Amino acid sequence: MNKAEPENATELMLLVIKQIPAGRVATYGQIASLSGKPKNARQVGATLRDLPTGSDVPWHRVVNARGIVSERNHRPDCEQRQKELLEAEGIVFDDNGVIDLVRYRWDPNVG
């Protein structure tokens, strides 16, 4: 029997992230909540951190609750990379590098 639905929250997180449409962003807490673990926002980041290069997961569409690209202590170059990918999808950053979540946050109920 193959599993139609993942039991692990980690895999579920990845599936949720894959649902984010281009031109939209979601927060870590949002992904965690949609994965049934509203307190595991940090785990979302940990999962993305271990994501292999070339993954089909749109990791760049995940930002923190303030609408900015989270600083990562290890791959600082990825931060810039993330902004480029988002801008390529039409996401606009203001002068402070902040995304307007009211405008760009993904609403799973709408699509």
Next chain:
DNA sequence: AAGTTGACTATTT
């Protein structure tokens, strides 16, 4: 087994 870490978030200074 017990302590540390961190791509988080909300609250308080």
Next chain:
DNA sequence: AAAATAGCCAACT
């Protein structure tokens, strides 16, 4: 407004 504190919890040492 910006920085520090507190709460959280899976993964790692």
